[in-house]
Amino acid sequence: MKKNQLIFLSILFFTIHQISYAQEFSKRVSDFIVIQDSILVIKNVTVIDGTGGPIKYNQDILLRNNEISAVGNTGEIFLPENVKTIDATGKTVIPGLIMLHEHLFYGKPFDGHYQGRHMTNTFPQMYLAGGVTTMRTAGSLEANADLNIKNIIDQGGMVGPTMDVSTPHVERLGFIPQLQSLYGDESIENWLDYWFDKGITSVKVYNNITKEDLSQIIKISHARNIKVTGHLCSITYREAAEFGIDNLEHSFMASTDFVADKPENKCVYGEPSLAELDDNDPKLIELMQFLINKDVTLTYTPTVFEPFTNREVVIGGGSVALAPYLLEQMQTFYNQQINTKRDSLNLISFKKEMKRILKFHSLGGKVTVGTDPTGTGKTLAGYANQRLIELLIETGFSIEEAIKLATLNGAEYLGIETKTGTIEVGKEADLVLLNGDLSKDVSNIRNMELVFKNGVGFDSKKIFDSVKGKVGLY
Numbered sequence: 001m002k003k004n005q006l007i008f009l010s011i012l013f014f015t016i017h018q019i020s021y022a023q024e025f026s027k028r029v030s031d032f033i034v035i036q037d038s039i040l041v042i043k044n045v046t047v048i049d050g051t052g053g054p055i056k057y058n059q060d061i062l063l064r065n066n067e068i069s070a071v072g073n074t075g076e077i078f079l080p081e082n083v084k085t086i087d088a089t090g091k092t093v094i095p096g097l098i099m100l101h102e103h104l105f106y107g108k109p110f111d112g113h114y115q116g117r118h119m120t121n122t123f124p125q126m127y128l129a130g131g132v133t134t135m136r137t138a139g140s141l142e143a144n145a146d147l148n149i150k151n152i153i154d155q156g157g158m159v160g161p162t163m164d165v166s167t168p169h170v171e172r173l174g175f176i177p178q179l180q181s182l183y184g185d186e187s188i189e190n191w192l193d194y195w196f197d198k199g200i201t202s203v204k205v206y207n208n209i210t211k212e213d214l215s216q217i218i219k220i221s222h223a224r225n226i227k228v229t230g231h232l233c234s235i236t237y238r239e240a241a242e243f244g245i246d247n248l249e250h251s252f253m254a255s256t257d258f259v260a261d262k263p264e265n266k267c268v269y270g271e272p273s274l275a276e277l278d279d280n281d282p283k284l285i286e287l288m289q290f291l292i293n294k295d296v297t298l299t300y301t302p303t304v305f306e307p308f309t310n311r312e313v314v315i316g317g318g319s320v321a322l323a324p325y326l327l328e329q330m331q332t333f334y335n336q337q338i339n340t341k342r343d344s345l346n347l348i349s350f351k352k353e354m355k356r357i358l359k360f361h362s363l364g365g366k367v368t369v370g371t372d373p374t375g376t377g378k379t380l381a382g383y384a385n386q387r388l389i390e391l392l393i394e395t396g397f398s399i400e401e402a403i404k405l406a407t408l409n410g411a412e413y414l415g416i417e418t419k420t421g422t423i424e425v426g427k428e429a430d431l432v433l434l435n436g437d438l439s440k441d442v443s444n445i446r447n448m449e450l451v452f453k454n455g456v457g458f459d460s461k462k463i464f465d466s467v468k469g470k471v472g473l474y
């Protein structure tokens with residue numbers, strides 16, 4: 001065989017291999033796939049498209065080769081003959097959710113002390129079932145497991161969203177023994193390079209780092225085009241913004257900027273200072289303006305701060321997913337918490353934060369959202385992502401804006417907004433089809449039927465059913 005023939009054949013083989021590879025799924029995945037057609041039309045559906053623009057009724061969406069190929073009034077777009085059709089009358093379509101404070105571990109406290117357990121098998125699937133087609137982990141206890149999961153999902157071997165995997169929480173010694181702490185003079189550069197070389201694409205810093213640490217972390221990460229986010233405490237928001245941090249977690253809930261005489265580089269309890277702070281305090285508005293000028297994005301995570309009284313034991317209807325003995329513990333904890341002074345104080349800060357994030361957003365601040373399935377154990381992957389949409393409405397956002405925060409804004413932060421994040425022609429077919437009119441009743445977010453990831457339609461309920469009683473164990 002001649003040399004060019006060989007090259008030609010190997011290119012051909014490579015191309016075919018690539019195409020078939022991308023479309024192959026293991027049985028573990030294909031069991032949950034209900035739609036895998038190259039051309040499909042979703043007919044007569046209500047569309048909330050993720051741009052923040054007005055809701056459109058009676059729309060047809062044509063999907064072709066994993067892309068959104070046309071969107072328009074029912075009957076007005078060109079449809080190929082005998083195209084497979086889903087009659088979506090009475091249903092709503094939104095873009096696949098893009099959430100930025102996710103974890104693959106679950107908080108399982110022991111005698112009140114924090115402990116996380118990696119939910120290798122349940123959480124990735126639950127995120128997808130809950131409508132999440134792209135997620136960023138914001139810190140990890142087992143970063144290598146997270147990376148492997150990302151790669152196995154990409155190869156079609158596991159059910160789950162596309163993942164932006166972050167470093168382990170970068171932390172000096174704090175209160176969580178499982179975090180991968182930095183000690184003494186160990187090289188931050190070596191530490192970060194190790195993870196970047198493996199394929200990590202985001203950095204998460206935590207409560208007890210120093211200003212010197214943060215300044216180095218940001219420089220090293222930005223030199224490799226990697227963004228840095230933080231759940232801060234030892235460092236104020238203003239200090240972090242001055243160093244060039246990209247993103248702050250838990251919106252203003254982790255700010256120690258208003259603690260009087262805060263010692264430098266020391267984590268102090270900031271809650272009382274935030275509870276006292278007036279929503280319109282000029283110092284707060286000035287900080288908001290400073291963060292906006294420095295182009296810092298805030299991730300709003302109300303799902304991990306939701307109080308107990310008059311609310312669900314496990315948010316978003318997630319109690320069915322918990323292992324029975326953990327549900328029992330959770331119920332006991334819930335009974336102890338409801339109607340307590342502590343819980344009424346939590347409600348006050350929860351409501352205050354809603355006003356702060358609305359204000360920051362109205363001033364032009366960049367806001368993304370995420371669930372943070374840690375805390376007391378009532379926040380579970382998938383169920384919490386759905387609950388988050390309800391909480392955005394409780395916060396005071398319109399449904400159009402809520403969906404934008406949970407889709408396009410996340411895509412823009414991750415730099416993937418030309419590929420996904422809205423329902424627009426030419427974008428990847430990442431969509432959620434849900435039963436009911438979401439604009440009339442936001443709790444319809446819990447009625448997800450199909451979650452399309454890159455044109456492949458997964459059965460949300462079947463995935464959720466498959467993990468019943470397993471969270472906390474697997």
Ligand SMILES: [Zn+2]
Nearest residue numbers: 138139372374
């Ligand atoms: Zn977190």
